[in-house]
Amino acid sequence: MDARLRTVLATTLFFAAVSTLCAEPSRITGPSSTTTSEKTVTVSVTRTGKKRHSAGCPSLTKSSIPISLENAKARGCTPCSRCTPPG
Numbered sequence: 461m462d463a464r465l466r467t468v469l470a471t472t473l474f475f476a477a478v479s480t481l482c483a484e485p486s487r488i489t490g491p492s493s494t495t496t497s498e499k500t501v502t503v504s505v506t507r508t509g510k511k512r513h514s515a516g517c518p519s520l521t522k523s524s525i526p527i528s529l530e531n532a533k534a535r536g537c538t539p540c541s542r543c544t545p546p547g
Contacts, residue, residue: 501529503545505537517543 503512507523512532515524519542527535529547539545 498530498533498547499528501546502526503529503532503537503547505532505535510537511540512537512545512547513540514543514545517545519543 502515503526504515504517504520504524505512505527506520507525509519511519512527512529513520513524517540519540529545533547539547
């Protein structure tokens, strides 16, 4: 097997494994205890931060990425003290 084929195969296997883990977060974090409302509530996170924010928070100056409250909690994002987002 030549090097190029090995690289393609390794990349394909890597992305297949990552997409499987992302599709099944309970495999990483255990069973979810979130409610339906946490799945539908949207908060914002920054590209590099560890806080979750309400829309329009003054802390969201450089980036604002909408994400479900459930996913923000799963990522370990804690509530911003300036805007006090839901959850």
